[in-house]
Amino acid sequence: MKRDGLVGCLALYAALYGAYGCISPILPNVLAAGGLPPERIAILLAAATLVRLVAGPLAGRSADRHAATRPILAAACGLTALAVLGHLPARGFWPFLAVGLAYAVTTAPLAPLADVLGLAAARGGAAFPYGWVRGAGSAAFIAGVGAAGWLVQGFGLAAGLVAGAVLFAAAGAAALAGRDPGLARDRPVAAPGIGFADVLRLPAFRRTVLVAALVIGAHAMHDAFAMILWREAGIGAGAAGLLWAEAVAAEVFVFLIAGPPLLARIGLPGGLAVAAGAGALRWAVQAETVALPWLAAIQSLHGLSFALLHLACLGLIERTVPPAARATALTLYGTVGLGLAGAAATLASGPLYSAFHGRGFWAMAVLSLAALPLVPRLRPPSEGTTSA
Incomplete structure (x- = not known):
């Protein structure tokens, strides 16, 4: 059971942070190639930051209220993959703003909800140190950056976006496939009385x-x-x-x-x-x-x-x-x-x-x-x- 929990978390973190590694370095270039000047790129990125401040906590509260961390994380990963692919046909400020805000909404809860699963599977260090899976995520990010550079050089920016979308989808599949005995043991079916305040x-x-x-x-x-x-x-x-x-x-x-x-x-x-x-x-x-x-x-x-x-x-x-x-x-x-x-x-x-x-x-x-x-x-x- 401990081994299964560690393997599942490693798969989740590797796919999730590998996807971030593919997307993060090339996204500004994608926006620039789609016709956005620097000042418009700054506006879009700032708007995305503001959206994440709201979307992330709302998704976290919903995951707690319905004891649905895995389904919500998996759905967010799947929608993120679609949002990444939505950058491919976009041209001009308003289409990029729409797809960029969608990307911000869907990515906002990904890392925190993955951490919920990672901490639960680690069981306070009794099963394995949480740092193992988070470190694997950082290593995967580095690998993703390198892979994106190779793909973009050989096949263009679209290849980096597709690779990132595939990895986000894989992270969603890993989220659904995993089992967390610690999470199931510690958390009630619903917690309507515990909120932001x-x-x-x-x-x-x-x-x-x-x-x-x-x-x-x-x-x-x-x-x-x-x-x-x-x-x-x-x-x-x-x-x-x-x-x-x-x-x-x-x-x-x-x-x-x-x-x-x-x-x-x-x-x-x-x-x-x-x-x-x-x-x-x-x-x-x-x-x-x-x-x-x-x-x-x-x-x-x-x-x-x-x-x-x-x-x-x-x-x-x-x-x-x-x-x-x-x-x-x-x-x-x-x-x-x-x-x-x-x-x-x-x-x-x-x-x-x-x-x-x-x-x-x-x-x-x-x-x-x-x-x-x-x-x-x-x-x-x-x-x-x-x-x-």
Whole structure:
């Protein structure tokens, strides 16, 4: 039973994040090739972000209310595959806006609902560490990016879209095929009394989301401007790509190997503190230098500032949120907490980078450090082993 749960989750995460790897790098190029100027692409992507903030929590609440995480996830994956293919005939702003908003609605709950299934199958680490399946997802994302590049180079943008659609459909099939004894055991058939307000009234959940919003939000300037900063410093595309790959490799290493035993030793709140400190150090160094050896040294901190943070946050949510409200909590965490924080920090990053250039990363370091005062209030009087 444990083996079946692990294999099913690995199939789900590999297909889902492989699909994201195929689609994410090429989607802006698809929009540009369809006749959209940069300002229209920005409007479309911003509108999609706003739609996700609403669609994700609504899907999570429905999954909890009807105890239907798997069917809703499978349906969302299938509809996402259709939305991806809908980009093929689209031309001009309004058709792309329609299909883009459909894509935003259907993708909003995918990762959080997959995490609901992953946590349930892992059974608090008794069956397997959740980090194994999430790390497999990150590795699949890298493979998807590489596959998309090869397909686009050989067959055009449409081939990358088709590959992504096939993988989303495969993720839906994996969601339906899996079995979660832990989910069936822990959750009632319906939970009409537990809603958004009930989840948001949980102090530990609010603090966890706020810590995550601060630490993940601090990545915004890096995601938006690091490649520009490095190029202006004379770092070639090949070296910049290797720096980015190093960060993702560190993420996979923490998810698969280092994260679970580290959290078992230092505790979930300790993991948040380490993640916040690692992020602050990373951004402080980036604010002061673009020397390649220093950049190579700090990229590995991404494994702590992102992967360890995610493991600790999900462990805290699993520990503090009732199972019948877990899909609601994870969609709030993913789409509102992280999505809204990331959007706000990205908007702030533009003026900061324009005014201070690389020194603007000091603001991101301060943002990470602002999470530290919240951590002690997440530590119970006698903390046992973690469930991440």
